Amino acid sequence: MITGDLLLPSLYHLQRTSAIRQIDICALNLPPLQALQDRPEFRQAFPGQDFTPHPSFAEAPNKNFPELYQEVIAAMVPGNLVVVALPDNLHYEVVMHALHHHQHVLCVKPLVLKYAQAVAIEQLAAEKGRLVGVEYHKRCDRRSLVARRAYALGQFGTFVMGEAKLIEPYYYRFSNFQNWFTCERTDPFTYIGCHYVDLVYFITGLKPVAVSVYGVKGRFPNGNEAYFWSHGRVTWENGALLSVLNGLGYPDAAAGSNDQGLVMYCEGKDQTGLIFHDDHYRGVAYSYLEGLGPGGSQYNYISPDFYRTVPWEGPGFKPIGYGYESVAGIAQTIQRIENETAGLAPDAALARRRQLIREVDTQGLIATPANSYINELVVEAARTSVLQDAVPVRIVYGDHPHTEIDRK
Numbered sequence: 001m002i003t004g005d006l007l008l009p010s011l012y013h014l015q016r017t018s019a020i021r022q023i024d025i026c027a028l029n030l031p032p033l034q035a036l037q038d039r040p041e042f043r044q045a046f047p048g049q050d051f052t053p054h055p056s057f058a059e060a061p062n063k064n065f066p067e068l069y070q071e072v073i074a075a076m077v078p079g080n081l082v083v084v085a086l087p088d089n090l091h092y093e094v095v096m097h098a099l100h101h102h103q104h105v106l107c108v109k110p111l112v113l114k115y116a117q118a119v120a121i122e123q124l125a126a127e128k129g130r131l132v133g134v135e136y137h138k139r140c141d142r143r144s145l146v147a148r149r150a151y152a153l154g155q156f157g158t159f160v161m162g163e164a165k166l167i168e169p170y171y172y173r174f175s176n177f178q179n180w181f182t183c184e185r186t187d188p189f190t191y192i193g194c195h196y197v198d199l200v201y202f203i204t205g206l207k208p209v210a211v212s213v214y215g216v217k218g219r220f221p222n223g224n225e226a227y228f229w230s231h232g233r234v235t236w237e238n239g240a241l242l243s244v245l246n247g248l249g250y251p252d253a254a255a256g257s258n259d260q261g262l263v264m265y266c267e268g269k270d271q272t273g274l275i276f277h278d279d280h281y282r283g284v285a286y287s288y289l290e291g292l293g294p295g296g297s298q299y300n301y302i303s304p305d306f307y308r309t310v311p312w313e314g315p316g317f318k319p320i321g322y323g324y325e326s327v328a329g330i331a332q333t334i335q336r337i338e339n340e341t342a343g344l345a346p347d348a349a350l351a352r353r354r355q356l357i358r359e360v361d362t363q364g365l366i367a368t369p370a371n372s373y374i375n376e377l378v379v380e381a382a383r384t385s386v387l388q389d390a391v392p393v394r395i396v397y398g399d400h401p402h403t404e405i406d407r408k
């Protein structure tokens, strides 16, 4: 879904602005590739542009190729970009495979589900001198960037109590989610709550120290059991609390595409401060003549801020919004790293790439394993908690960060 909704159109635009060249896409089987190929809006927005499918369109639609990505990546020239947009539980092996083959990586969130895996990725990326950018696109939303700067200037005081919510549409229950969004693999907090946990960390710099997640179960049409709703509580190092509401259940008939937002109360001297982001209704509402909305609805809230394709000076249409800017930011940083080190002797190139990646880590705008590992600790704690009826799980920092059930 994310490949068609954001990644591929963003990469197509980067292709026509010469940031990237050939695009190959590997899927488990043919149907998602065929669906991408057939999307009419791609023909309108990116006329004449295409991708190479793996497996090829000559293969049978019901045949699976779970290991084909290994061959596709192994055949790539070192120093290119592997975009990882598979189900959460498969990210680790694909990211590691890409790094072993000397590729840079853009991985959708969450990078991995275990902190130890994030550490292994960070170490291999450092050894190879390749960037792993985690595509937390909410960081690129202008309102997040403005809030981060204003918070750093002390304009709100210190975060003390907040609420975040991201409810995805009901119709997700009928998608491929049925096959992987099962209780033992993931839950709404892990899937989308992580965006807002990352955002509070991004804005405040505070680290989360405890997590408790309660899940409400249901069954997909194919019978698989999943957490359809979750309620998480994240405690931060200064004692602040964030309530996180997530689910796959925003009504298809409602103005979409989903419901989301963030409220953060802060303590200041003799007064309080507030950050309020309505990320759902951004001031634009359309009522279509037909049910063109995400769930077939006619009346919709439109976000020109995340991702849209719009007229521009060139052929077709161009993607705009923080979703595109996030993908472009990672791809262009990788291009800059490669350009700056092209022509250097191998040892000098490796040393310089490592230095440039450390600068990205320190700047903290692009999420990397080194600067966003708190997310893996939170996800790890959340998974332990949700599977044990919201047991509180502590995050312990220090030389060996880890999570542990809080038995107190």
Ligand SMILES: NC(=O)c1ccc[n+]([C@@H]2O[C@H](COP(=O)([O-])OP(=O)(O)OC[C@H]3O[C@@H](n4cnc5c(N)ncnc54)[C@H](O)[C@@H]3O)[C@@H](O)[C@H]2O)c1
Pocket: 001, 002, 003, 026, 027, 028, 029, 032, 065, 066, 067, 068, 069, 085, 086, 087, 088, 090, 108, 109, 110, 135, 136, 137, 176, 177, 191
């Ligand atoms: N807002 C966001 O940042 C955002 C939004 C949606 C999804 N995501 C993330 O994107 C990832 C994918 O989610 P989605 O909604 O696109 O799911 P999806 O089910 O629509 O797509 C998953 C794809 O993975 C492919 N796949 C599975 N196993 C494979 C294998 N062994 N080799 C090659 N391909 C394989 C499938 O063919 C499918 O096309 C998840 O990690 C999810 O958390 C992020």
